[in-house]
Amino acid sequence: MSLLLVLIPLITAIFLLIARPSGARTIALVATLANLAVSGFACMGFVGDGSFNHEFSVPWVAEAGITFRLGMDGISLLMVILTNLLAPLIVLSSFGKQMEPEGRFYGLVMLMLAALNGVFMALDGLVFYVFYELALIPIYFICAIWGGQDRIRTTLKFFIYTFTGSLFMLVALLYVYLQTPGTHSFAWEELVRVQLDPTAAWWVLLGFFLAFAVKMPVFPFHTWQPDTYTTAPTGGTMLLSGIMLKMGVYGVIRWMVPLAPEAMHDLAPVFIILAVIGIVYASIIAVKQTDLKRLIAYSSIAHVGLIAAGVMVWNKAGLQGGLIQMLNHGINVVGLFFVVDMIERRLGTRSLYDMGGIAKSAPKFAALFMIVMLGSVAVPLTNGFPGEFLLLNGVWNYNFWLGAVAGLTIIFGAVYMLRAYGLVVFGESNAETAKFEDVQTNEWIVLGVIATLVVVLGFFPGLVLHLTDGSVNRILGTVQF
Amino acid sequence: MTAILILFTTAIATLFTGLTKNRSLLQPIALAGCLLALGATFYNPMGWNERYISMFQFDNFALAFSGVAILAATLIIGLSGWGFRQLNDTLGDNYGLILFSLCGALCMFSFTNMVMLFLGIEILSIPLYVLAGSRRDDLAGNEAALKYFLMGAFATGILLFGMTLVYGATGSFDLAVVNEAIATGKGSVGMLQTGIILIIVGLSFKISAVPFHFWAPDVYQGSPNLVTTFMATVVKTAGIAAFYRLFSLAFEPAMDFWSVPVTVIAALTMTVANMTAIFQTNFKRMMAYSSISHAGYLLLAILAIGTPGSEGALLFYTLTYSLATICAFGCYMVVAEQNGDGSFAAFNGLSKKHPLLAAVLAISMLSLAGIPPTAGFFGKYFLFSAAFAKAPWLIVLAVINSAISIYYYFKIIIAMYFSREENVYETGIPVGVRWVVLAGMLLIALLTLMPGSVYAWI
Numbered sequence: 032m033s034l035l036l037v038l039i040p041l042i043t044a045i046f047l048l049i050a051r052p053s054g055a056r057t058i059a060l061v062a063t064l065a066n067l068a069v070s071g072f073a074c075m076g077f078v079g080d081g082s083f084n085h086e087f088s089v090p091w092v093a094e095a096g097i098t099f100r101l102g103m104d105g106i107s108l109l110m111v112i113l114t115n116l117l118a119p120l121i122v123l124s125s126f127g128k129q130m131e132p133e134g135r136f137y138g139l140v141m142l143m144l145a146a147l148n149g150v151f152m153a154l155d156g157l158v159f160y161v162f163y164e165l166a167l168i169p170i171y172f173i174c175a176i177w178g179g180q181d182r183i184r185t186t187l188k189f190f191i192y193t194f195t196g197s198l199f200m201l202v203a204l205l206y207v208y209l210q211t212p213g214t215h216s217f218a219w220e221e222l223v224r225v226q227l228d229p230t231a232a233w234w235v236l237l238g239f240f241l242a243f244a245v246k247m248p249v250f251p252f253h254t255w256q257p258d259t260y261t262t263a264p265t266g267g268t269m270l271l272s273g274i275m276l277k278m279g280v281y282g283v284i285r286w287m288v289p290l291a292p293e294a295m296h297d298l299a300p301v302f303i304i305l306a307v308i309g310i311v312y313a314s315i316i317a318v319k320q321t322d323l324k325r326l327i328a329y330s331s332i333a334h335v336g337l338i339a340a341g342v343m344v345w346n347k348a349g350l351q352g353g354l355i356q357m358l359n360h361g362i363n364v365v366g367l368f369f370v371v372d373m374i375e376r377r378l379g380t381r382s383l384y385d386m387g388g389i390a391k392s393a394p395k396f397a398a399l400f401m402i403v404m405l406g407s408v409a410v411p412l413t414n415g416f417p418g419e420f421l422l423l424n425g426v427w428n429y430n431f432w433l434g435a436v437a438g439l440t441i442i443f444g445a446v447y448m449l450r451a452y453g454l455v456v457f458g459e460s461n462a463e464t465a466k467f468e469d470v471q472t473n474e475w476i477v478l479g480v481i482a483t484l485v486v487v488l489g490f491f492p493g494l495v496l497h498l499t500d501g502s503v504n505r506i507l508g509t510v511q512f
Numbered sequence: 513m514t515a516i517l518i519l520f521t522t523a524i525a526t527l528f529t530g531l532t533k534n535r536s537l538l539q540p541i542a543l544a545g546c547l548l549a550l551g552a553t554f555y556n557p558m559g560w561n562e563r564y565i566s567m568f569q570f571d572n573f574a575l576a577f578s579g580v581a582i583l584a585a586t587l588i589i590g591l592s593g594w595g596f597r598q599l600n601d602t603l604g605d606n607y608g609l610i611l612f613s614l615c616g617a618l619c620m621f622s623f624t625n626m627v628m629l630f631l632g633i634e635i636l637s638i639p640l641y642v643l644a645g646s647r648r649d650d651l652a653g654n655e656a657a658l659k660y661f662l663m664g665a666f667a668t669g670i671l672l673f674g675m676t677l678v679y680g681a682t683g684s685f686d687l688a689v690v691n692e693a694i695a696t697g698k699g700s701v702g703m704l705q706t707g708i709i710l711i712i713v714g715l716s717f718k719i720s721a722v723p724f725h726f727w728a729p730d731v732y733q734g735s736p737n738l739v740t741t742f743m744a745t746v747v748k749t750a751g752i753a754a755f756y757r758l759f760s761l762a763f764e765p766a767m768d769f770w771s772v773p774v775t776v777i778a779a780l781t782m783t784v785a786n787m788t789a790i791f792q793t794n795f796k797r798m799m800a801y802s803s804i805s806h807a808g809y810l811l812l813a814i815l816a817i818g819t820p821g822s823e824g825a826l827l828f829y830t831l832t833y834s835l836a837t838i839c840a841f842g843c844y845m846v847v848a849e850q851n852g853d854g855s856f857a858a859f860n861g862l863s864k865k866h867p868l869l870a871a872v873l874a875i876s877m878l879s880l881a882g883i884p885p886t887a888g889f890f891g892k893y894f895l896f897s898a899a900f901a902k903a904p905w906l907i908v909l910a911v912i913n914s915a916i917s918i919y920y921y922f923k924i925i926i927a928m929y930f931s932r933e934e935n936v937y938e939t940g941i942p943v944g945v946r947w948v949v950l951a952g953m954l955l956i957a958l959l960t961l962m963p964g965s966v967y968a969w970i
Contacts, residue, residue: 048871092964095821095894157893164884175930183930187922194883195915202911205897206904 032085033101033152035069036111041145044169047138056126059137063118066144070108070115079105079498081505083154091158096208096216101152105502106354109495110151110281113358117273117365118144120480124369125266126473127376130177136266139169143270150278156204156217159286163242163278164197170270177264189259196245196252200282203238206231207290223289223509232293239287240302246279247335249302250309260328265372268324272331272368273361280335280357283342284350288510295345295512302343303429307437309336314443318450323381324371326451327364330407330444334360337440340433341422345512349425350503355495356418359406359488363415366403366481370396373474374455378463383451388460393469397456399478406485408448409441414485417492513570514552515578516618518545523611530604539593542607546586546614553579566686567628572970574622576827577753581617584745584834585610587948588738591842594942595738599646606646609639610742617750621757626675626685629754633671633718636750637664640743644735656734663717663727671714677707678762687762695765708763708770712777715758719751719807722781732800737848740796741841744803745834752810756826760817767817774814775903782808782913789920795844795854798920799837802880805917806833809895809910816898824967825894831966832887832959836879839952842945843873849939859927861934869941870928872949877921879956882914887959894967 043062047055077084083102091099103111122140130136146169149162167190175186208215210225227235245252260268288295313332320326338356341349373396374389375381390397402413409415419441427434460467470478488495522545529537553575570578589610596603612635619632641664645657679685681704682693693699713724720728732740763770782805789801810829816822844854846869851858863870879888892914896907959966 090964092890092967094824094964094968095897097964161884161889164889168878168883172929175926183926187919187926190922191915191918194918195912198911198915201893202896202908205900205907209897209900 032069032073032087033103034087036066036073036115036148036152037101037145039066039069040141040148044138044141044145047134047141051132051134055134055137056122059122059141060119062141063115063122063144066148067115067119070111073103073108073111077103077105077108077498079501081105081502084108086154094214096211096214096218097157098155098218099158100154100218101149101158102154103152104505105499106281106284106506107151109354109358109499110277111148113277113361114144114147114151114274117269117361120365120477121266121269121273123473124269124365124372124477125264127372127471128264130264130266136173136177139173140266140270143169143173147274147278151281154219156208156219156222156286158217160197160201160204163200163282164194166275166278167193170267170275173267173270174259174263177267178262179264180262181258182262185255185258185262189255192252192255193245196242199238200242203235203291206235219285225290227291227293229293232291233298236287236291236294236298239282239291240298243279243282243287244305246282247276247339248279248332249306249336249339250312250332251305253309253313253332256332257325257328260331261322261325265368268368269365272328273365276331276335277357277361280338280342280353283339284353284506288343288345288512289506292510292512299343299345299512303340303426303433306336306340306343307426307433309333310340310437310440311443314440314447317447318443320447321383323374323383323451323455324368326383326447327367327371330447331360331364333440333444334364337419337422337426337437340437341425344425344429345507345510346425346428347503347507348421348428350507351496351499352418352421352423352425354499354503355492356415356422358495359414359418362481362484362488363403363407366478366485367407369474369477369481370400370403373470377467383454385461386455386464387458388456388464389467390456391460392465392467395469396467399470399482400452400456402482402485403478404448404452406489408445412486412489414488414492416489417496513568515549515582516615518549518552519582519611519615519618521545522549523608523615526604526607526611528604530602530608535603538603538607539589542589542592542611543586545611546582546589550579550582550586553582567625568619568622569624570622573753573757573823574618576969577621577749577830578618580827580831580834581614581621581746581749583831584749584838585614585742587835587838587952588741588745590944590948590951591741591838591845592738593944595736595845602646606643609643613639613643613742614746617746620750620754623754623757624687624761626678626687626690626758626762629758630668630672630675632750632754633668636747637668640739640747643739643742644731646739647736650734652734653736656731659727660731660735667714667717667724670710670717674707674710674714677703677710681707687758690762691765694763704766705769708766709773711758712770712773715751715755716777719748719755719810720804721777721807721811722784722804725781725785725804725807728804729797729800732803733794733796737796737841737845740799741838744799744837744841748803748807748810749830749834752807752813752826752830755814756817756823759814764817771815771902774811775906778808778811778815779906779909780808781805781811782910786913786916790916792920793855795848795856795858795924798923799840802917802920803837805913806880808913809892812895812899812903812906812910815902815906816895819898819901821894821967822898823970825891825898827970828959828963828967829891829895832879832891832956835952835955835959836876836888839872839949839956840876840880842949842952843869843876846939846941846945847937850937851935856923856927857933858935859924860931862928862937864934865937866941868946869949872953873928874925875953875956877924881918881921883918885960887956887963890959890963890967894963
């Protein structure tokens with residue numbers, strides 16, 4: 032089952048890239064829906080006690096202890112659901128645009144999905160690393176081929192930045208691997224079992240942190256993010272913000288902390304403080320933005336900062352909050368970027384001061400935008416709320432002051448999101464916005480699904496929390512610092 | 513041994529066929545000879561791999577590396593039908609020289625005596641001096657040939673001097689005897705150490721390691737494309753494999769002494785080469801610096817001597833590096849045909865006109881940069897993990913250098929895929945080039961799926 036989740040998009044990708052058939056978008060959509068169905072099946076027989084379900088394992092380089100091993104516990108399953116739930120929406124949201132050559136665009140998206148699914152299910156250190164890097168190549172091409180102004184410079188910066196970060200992770204992984212007994216092994220359990228001496232643990236932890244901090248991104252490693260999100264085509268931005276940055280958080284939970292808990296006691300405060308600084312910093316910048324896409328890019332840094340802080344305090348509330356918020360942030364941010372894309376396609380601008388009065392010409396659009404926006408602000412009974420509440424609770428339990436500062440994210444979030452919403456939707460309409468066309472069919476589907484998820488997950492967060500409960504308990508029980 | 517005999521016979525055959533008017537027979541003969549020799553490295557019915565008058569031993573190491581070199585040469589000869597099409601009366605000589613040079617490489621993989629190493633290097637180099645200048649009316653080609661010859665002769669002299677000193681200290685040219693003499697502490701230490709240093713210098717010239725690399729960019733740029741490819745793949749493989757064999761079989765007991773200069777050279781090589789490659793605007797010069805930087809990574813294997821898996825890592829690395837380089841040069845030849853100056857701008861818009869070539873070149877670049885999941889990543893990974901315990905900080909430096917290298921490898925990808933300007937490409941893809949790059953890609957894909965098959969070969 033887990034192999035299928037990687038193989039379906041991989042084979043589709045190869046087919047689309049090489050055969051370049053017409054109707055690539057339909058093929059891609061069918062493949063993502065098939066993947067969604069497979070992940071649905073994976074949920075059905077799921078045992079949520081924290082063990083790995085649906086394991087698949089073949090030796091890759093037996094002599095060097097490398098096994099191609101995939102499997103899912105609750106945490107992985109949640110990430111797989113996130114990936115495969117958003118994938119059809121992302122594919123569908125690109126229907127409104129001509130992405131030429133089409134086979135190449137959708138092929139790269141599918142390749143990206145294969146890699147993302149692989150990252151979230153890998154149970155072997157090197158397999159994880161390979162998938163982690165594999166995800167970078169298609170997104171680089173997507174951003175650099177179909178991106179906006181200054182795309183080549185921006186994307187190369189993005190690539191080198193993230194690749195350098197992950198190379199340090201490779202060195203850290205390699206170090207832990209060489210400490211495993213016998214002929215060495217990359218198996219997750221073996222790597223976790225290794226006891227590192229304190230100095231080594233510091234370096235290992237820093238190596239991992241560099242990789243994941245760049246990916247999320249955590250302040251001060253975020254400088255690539257706003258430019259890249261803004262220049263990338265919308266499909267690319269959705270992949271980056273909705274799913275790819277979760278690779279970083281997931282990496283912290285699955286690899287960074289379990290492999291080097293010895294140094295977490297010393298370094299966790301530094302990481303958490305950096306994350307909290309990032310929350311405040313990005314929120315303040317977001318308030319000042321006039322470009323709607325950039326505003327959401329900065330808001331994403333703030334939200335992820337809170338997730339990172341919550342996860343790294345390593346208590347039940349923080350971890351559970353981080354996990355549910357990863358899903359919900361993915362849903363919300365994809366919705367928001369889709370809204371930006373709709374506006375940009377119709378008005379040809381992203382500047383907040385060129386908008387206004389859309390509520391009159393496009394009431395359905397305004398209503399759907401409102402729901403997504405409220406979810407992002409974390410209003411109670413929307414999906415953003417339970418996650419942020421648990422995260423803040425977690426950080427609060429760790430340190431009162433940090434919790435208080437991190438709590439600013441909700442206030443700031445309300446400020447910049449409501450301001451943006453007001454400037455876009457209300458006020459006087461101008462010549463352009465007066466003829467703003469309301470939602471079309473494929474847009475209805477995407478925004479409708481997202482708005483439904485915002486409400487449903489807001490009412491029933493237990494659906495998700497239940498899924499990850501056993502795994503979080505187990506990982507908290509085995510990894511302590 | 514069988515492989516050397518086959519290659520030698522084929523070389524003679526091509527020379528004589530070249531005298532007749534049957535030019536079209538030359539490539540098939542050379543290809544058949546190479547394929548036979550490749551088969552002989554796997555299958556050896558007559559037991560000729562035994563030690564031969566204490567000069568050669570075709571052990572697993574020698575056979576495996578011979579396989580890599582012969583495979584690389586086969587692919588290069590596959591490209592040659594198109595690459596050499598303008599040569600008329602000298603075509604037979606060209607094939608003959610390539611095959612003779614390959615024989616020299618095989619000697620360098622299998623020697624058990626320093627004299628044989630020296631002979632192997634000469635057999636490898638002398639045909640190459642001629643090949644580098646094979647375009648007789650080309651000024652740059654003549655410059656390249658002369659530079660290569662002078663530098664090469666100089667390096668061989670230093671190497672020979674080093675061997676003499678080692679002989680003086682240990683009383684033998686035989687690797688096993690030298691090893692024992694060093695282990696038991698017999699002979700003059702000063703003479704031995706000077707000898708080892710001179711040998712390191714001589715071999716560093718051959719693999720173009722910094723600071724003995726100055727000849728490489730001019731020679732690479734000035735030589736005919738196929739000869740450059742041969743230098744970057746077969747010669748590099750032969751140089752580093754001979755380095756490894758000599759130092760593991762003969763000088764391993766003195767590792768504490770020579771690991772210091774080798775570490776310094778490796779660190780300098782990867783850093784200087786990468787820093788310089790960033791500023792290149794010509795494909796062949798960029799590939800020259802890239803090949804220098806790979807020499808730096810390859811030196812990690814020398815530092816990892818004694819670690820299990822270091823031979824496999826070296827083998828895997830040279831194989832993936834050679835495949836990617838040959839594919840890249842194959843694509844470059846087609847591009848250069850139309851837009852001859854070889855600058856990066858020559859690649860603008862290649863993805864629209866020749867998606868196959870662009871994809872092959874992109875994958876080759878990704879593989880050279882060592883980006884997962886390409887085979888080049890596993891090459892780097894095996895090499896780094898083998899040398900990690902011996903030189904952790906050097907690995908960190910190597911990792912930083914790998915990140916820097918993305919910058920220049922990606923310039924090609926950027927030109928091919930993202931440039932809004934488009935060049936005219938009227939030439940189609942020649943059949944030979946198409947088959948060779950597809951074979952190269954297939955092998956790279958196989959190496960990605962089953963890295964263990966080659967890694968565990970030795």
